[in-house]
Amino acid sequence: MKYKRSLIAAAVAMLAGTAGAQVSDGVVKIGVMNDQSGTYADLAGPGSVVAARMAVEDFGAAKKGMKVDILVADHQNKPDVGSTIARQWFDVDKVDVIMDVPTSSVVLAVNQIAKEKNKALIVSTGATSDLTGKACTPNAIHWTYDTWSLANGTGSAVVKTGGDTWFFLTADYAFGHALERDTEAVVLKNGGKVVGKVRHPFPASDFSSFLLQAQSSKAKVIGLANAGADTTNAIKQGAEFGIVKGGQQFAGLLVFLTDVHALGLDKAQGLLLTEAFYWDLNPQTRAWSERFAKLHKGAKPTMAQAGVYSATLHYLKAVEAAKTDDGPKVIAQMKKMPSEDAAFGKGRVRQDGRHVHDMYLFEVKKPSESKGPWDYYKVRATIPAEQAFRPESEGGCPLVK
Numbered sequence: 530m531k532y533k534r535s536l537i538a539a540a541v542a543m544l545a546g547t548a549g550a551q552v553s554d555g556v557v558k559i560g561v562m563n564d565q566s567g568t569y570a571d572l573a574g575p576g577s578v579v580a581a582r583m584a585v586e587d588f589g590a591a592k593k594g595m596k597v598d599i600l601v602a603d604h605q606n607k608p609d610v611g612s613t614i615a616r617q618w619f620d621v622d623k624v625d626v627i628m629d630v631p632t633s634s635v636v637l638a639v640n641q642i643a644k645e646k647n648k649a650l651i652v653s654t655g656a657t658s659d660l661t662g663k664a665c666t667p668n669a670i671h672w673t674y675d676t677w678s679l680a681n682g683t684g685s686a687v688v689k690t691g692g693d694t695w696f697f698l699t700a701d702y703a704f705g706h707a708l709e710r711d712t713e714a715v716v717l718k719n720g721g722k723v724v725g726k727v728r729h730p731f732p733a734s735d736f737s738s739f740l741l742q743a744q745s746s747k748a749k750v751i752g753l754a755n756a757g758a759d760t761t762n763a764i765k766q767g768a769e770f771g772i773v774k775g776g777q778q779f780a781g782l783l784v785f786l787t788d789v790h791a792l793g794l795d796k797a798q799g800l801l802l803t804e805a806f807y808w809d810l811n812p813q814t815r816a817w818s819e820r821f822a823k824l825h826k827g828a829k830p831t832m833a834q835a836g837v838y839s840a841t842l843h844y845l846k847a848v849e850a851a852k853t854d855d856g857p858k859v860i861a862q863m864k865k866m867p868s869e870d871a872a873f874g875k876g877r878v879r880q881d882g883r884h885v886h887d888m889y890l891f892e893v894k895k896p897s898e899s900k901g902p903w904d905y906y907k908v909r910a911t912i913p914a915e916q917a918f919r920p921e922s923e924g925g926c927p928l929v930k
Contacts, residue, residue, distance in 0.1 A: 584841035633657035653836035673836030682803035684715030
């Protein structure tokens with residue numbers, strides 16, 4: 530009996546030594562919220578759930594006596610749906626942190642609810658840089674990329690590598706306007722020129738007249754200030770006009786590996802884009818991505834999915850270190866600790882909630898350069914972490930002193 534009691538006491542002591550001692554309900558609940566079946570399902574969707582589960586396994590939660598549950602929901606890219614899910618998760622299901630969240634409008638809606646409920650939000654796929662600017666809170670972290678890093682990464686790196694004349698093909702709504710505005714500013718700052726721009730309806734199916742204007746401009750770079758189907762449709766139709774073969778290059782301002790996979794190298798070749806991650810960067814990313822692919826129908830991970838893995842792993846380390854799953858306390862702990870993992874390498878979280886790490890300017894390979902499936906990118910430039918994101922002093926985040 531004494532032996533059994535000592536075992537029980539030891540088990541309790543072990544649990545107390547982990548985050549389990551002050552974890553609400555005795556379980557850490559992570560809610561992966563994204564588009565599970567629509568426009569962004571391939572680039573985030575079920576793959577983000579796979580990535581989160583890999584992070585829980587690699588953290589060793591079970592061995593540490595920490596119970597972790599993952600919930601999944603489809604926000605359908607609608608702010609009202611995302612808000613309803615967030616309230617249900619926080620109020621009823623006792624979710625501690627919401628992860629991923631594509632679509633900026635949904636991000637900003639859920640951000641307000643996380644602040645109201647004093648819970649945590651960690652965004653991988655949503656793009657708005659306002660999350661670490663005027664809308665920043667002690668409850669949120671922006672992990673993978675944002676509109677500022679995309680615009681400044683692609684714009685400055687492309688100009689510095691010779692792409693000094695630009696023509697913008699822009700979706701005629703707020704997201705497209707912001708991408709065009711931010712990228713144009715960087716192009717001009719680095720000595721480049723904008724020789725023309727055209728706005729297209731959102732969404733659009735026929736880009737022929739816009740592409741002809743871009744082609745006749747003779748600009749070295751055609752900046753695609755759009756996303757999703759608008760981007761892939763423009764590139765597909767651009768291939769029919771022989772734009773890349775004619776010496777011009779597309780610069781995709783928000784493009785994922787799965788977009789290139791859907792396009793095929795024959796149409797995507799020569800495309801310039803900025804990403805935070807690529808599966809074939811180094812031995813660590815290759816090994817991690819092989820594991821991911823085995824769990825996700827052979828598909829290599831996107832930067833959004835890799836970001837979910839990296840963020841979830843760092844979150845769990847912070848829960849363990851802080852010995853609590855209280856939202857703001859865990860977020861604060863994440864800012865105190867440097868991050869490091871197989872997907873993103875080393876990084877850190879700033880006071881404004883921005884996770885900083887290297888970004889990369891990639892060029893999509895020609896079919897003849899590819900050695901096999903998913904071998905799509907070559908590195909044009911590495912953008913150091915401290916240059917890849919908006920300076921903390923310029924975002925307007927009230928948390929920055």
